[in-house]
Amino acid sequence: QVQLIESGGGLVRAGGSLRLTCAAAGRTFSRYTRGWFRQAPGKEREFVAAINWNGANTYYANSVKGRFTISRDNANNTVYLQMTSLEPEDTAVYYCAALVAGDLYSPAGYNYWGQGTQVTVSS
Secondary structure (H helix, E strand, O other): OOOEEEOEEEEEEEEOOOOEEEEEEEOOOOOOOOEEEEOOOOOOOEEEEEEOOOOOOOOOOOOOOOOOOEEEEEEHOOOEEEEEEOOHHHOOEEEEEEEEOOOOOOOOHEEEOOEEEEEEEEE
């Protein structure tokens, strides 16, 4: 069974930091582009960051650029999202995903998803 499992979410004050981890099981994703998305209550799922298969290229939403960093460890089939200078607007459920084909900025091309981890930023 293929699984993506997120961890590292929690409650943090504005200006704080969190590091999200996405571990994969049941399949090797070393050749896949990996992404992070988030979804706040009442809003659509939105792109946060993505990283290509070897880590040479990274992509960020404008709202998180300069504050979040995506990285990966293919030896351990894991992707990370380091989040700093967190703002209340970053509050959402964060999902990791693996891209099969298509636009890396759109959820539609990602066939593998984790169950999500809640990030709450208080003001």
